[in-house]
Amino acid sequence: MASELAFQICSHLASIFTVPTHPYPPVLDLLVTELSSTAARNGRVFLYGVGREGLMVKALCMRLSHLGLSAHMVFDMTTPPITAADLLIASAGPGGFFTVDALCSVARSNGGRVLLLTAQPETGSCVKHASVVGYVPAQTMANDAGGDGDVMKSRPLLPMGSVYEGALFVLFEMVVYKLGEVLGQSPEAVRARHTNLE
Numbered sequence: 001m002a003s004e005l006a007f008q009i010c011s012h013l014a015s016i017f018t019v020p021t022h023p024y025p026p027v028l029d030l031l032v033t034e035l036s037s038t039a040a041r042n043g044r045v046f047l048y049g050v051g052r053e054g055l056m057v058k059a060l061c062m063r064l065s066h067l068g069l070s071a072h073m074v075f076d077m078t079t080p081p082i083t084a085a086d087l088l089i090a091s092a093g094p095g096g097f098f099t100v101d102a103l104c105s106v107a108r109s110n111g112g113r114v115l116l117l118t119a120q121p122e123t124g125s126c127v128k129h130a131s132v133v134g135y136v137p138a139q140t141m142a143n144d145a146g147g148d149g150d151v152m153k154s155r156p157l158l159p160m161g162s163v164y165e166g167a168l169f170v171l172f173e174m175v176v177y178k179l180g181e182v183l184g185q186s187p188e189a190v191r192a193r194h195t196n197l198e
Contacts, residue, residue, distance in 0.1 A: 008157055009166065016138045016167045024121060024135035031089075031134060031175045034115050036182045038087040039069055046082055046112070048074035048103055049091035052161060056168040057091050063176045066193045067185050074103060084111030091117040093164040094142035095124020104129030119143075119164050136171065138164040 021027065038045055045064055049057035057073075064071035072079040074088075082088060088107040092100040095118055104114045108129055116130035119140045127133055140161045158166060180190065 005157065012158060012163065013166045013170050016136065016163070017170075019137040021135045021137060024133055027117070027134040027136055027171060028174050028178065030132060031115070031171070032178045032182060034087055034089075034113070034132065035064070035069070035175070035179055038085075038113075039183060041085050043085035043087060044070040044072060044080065044082075046072050046074055046079065046086060046088045046107070047090070048088070048100065049117075050097050050099060052165045053091045053093050053168055056165055056172060057089070059169070060089075060172040060175070063172070064179075066190045067176065067180055067183060068189070068193065082107050082110050082112040086112045088112050088114045089117065090114065090126065091168065092124055092126040093117075093119050093136070093138075093140035093161055095120030096126050100126050101129060117168070136164060136167050138167040140164040 017028075024030075035045065045061075047057045047061045047064075048054070061071045061073050086107075088104065090100050090104055100116075104116065104126055107114050108131070113131045114129055115132050115134055116124075116126050117134045117136055118124050118126065119136050119138050120142055121127055121133050121135045139158075140163070179185075
């Protein structure tokens, strides 16, 4: 039973990456390009997301640090100011959150580049603040209801925003793998940056 559920979930998440995203560039390529460009100019990476998608973003922040980038979660006490050399990666699966709108606006007004991850690139309020948009075509809470507005009667395996959040986890693992190649980071170098205060 557990292996069957795991297979269904993994298959569902894998199918997200077969959906065409035109006119938006493939999100994996976009993230690797933006992050490697930021590293090349000695810029810092700032990251933000709300709720469970924020937890996925936090995991990416950790791995970017392991890859040798200067990576910071917005609202951490040691997060420096954003400047023109820097990149903000923000996630707004349903397309818009007041906090994400405000943070993206502040980043842009200070010259920072903004990469917005979203499942709603056409209707989301955050898109207007983005330098580039990473389209992740996965179900979020924004499209979790039936056509008449009633909550779906069948119990979904991945409820609410879980499809988007799971897709972010898979996407970020692919990004870390590809970016490690681009930056020439060996597994030993990455491992050496892991905290020993545990």
